[in-house]
Amino acid sequence: MKWFKSNSWSLALLPAFLFTFCLVVYGLFMAAQESVTTLNGFSLDAYEKIFGNEAFLQSLKYSLSIAFVSTTLSLLLGLLLTKFLFETLKNQLARTVVWLPMLFPHFVWGYMMILLFSQTGWFSTLLHELSIIDSPDQFPVLTNDRYGIGIIITYTLKEIPFVVLMLLPVYAQLNRDLPNVVRTLGGNKWHVFKTVEWPWLFPVLMEAGLIVFAFILAAFEVPYLLGTTYPKMVSVLAYEWFYQGDWSKRPESFAVMMTVTAIIFGMLIVLLSLVSRSRYRLMKGNGM
Secondary structure: OOHHHHHHHHHHHHHHHHHHHHHHHHHHHHHHHOOOOEEEEEEEEEHHHOEEEEHHHHHHHHHHHHHHHHHHHHHHHHHHHHOOOOOOOHHHHHHHHHHHHHHHHHHHHHHHHHHHHOOOOHHHHHHHHHHOOOOOOOOOOOOOOOOOOOHHHHHHHHHHHHHHHHHHHHHHHHHOOOHHHHHHOOOOOHHHHHHHHHHHHHHHHHHHHHHHHHHHHHHOOHHHHHHOOOOOOOHHHHHHHOOOEEEHHHHHHHHHHHHHHHHHHHHHHHHHHHHHHHHHHHHOOOOO
């Protein structure tokens, strides 16, 4: 009876967790089954076809690069914002302003990107009205470009508040006496960051980075709005193969999804190993 009282919140969340878990597992199982099922039975032809398809390989390379750059920028800018504005972010209003973008879906940010930064958008029109550029066509191509600049900007700005949300508790729990000890021993700001802050920040940054990277790699809305016809993000490519008239492409679409899932799971295993080692060293250093 005592155990049930102390774990009442966990038990209350258990049905929702089990429901979500079952949906995810069922979805993965069905996708895996469809990717290896043909009219003739079990076959890996879909995987052989996609890895021999130049469009898929270019799409995968493009998607990984977009996800990596967006994640790196989000983590870096989120870390800098949290570090240098930590005292300001103790204020409830300041935190609300920083976290406000998380209330809006990603497709809203993508649509805003088109309205503001396209060659027919608000900024190009403003610069043309101010005679800074001769025509709106001279405005830099930031949306639907082959380098994915618009996608990167959208994801970076959207994920920075999430990174700040993850890092704020770390800075709030840091021992404020340790930086003074480092300075007393002749250390500078870099030494304070390296020896006091970084060991605690690293695990959280890796976890936040994995979440952001996995989301960007598999997300559909923003690449569909801001992407170009070639190369496409893998999510858009899988969507088109799934819904186009040729049903023979559907196993390949599922194979693309399972490949992305395998990449994410592989990264999860590697990062969990790194994070576990980092946290073990922290606990060992604290005598825990």
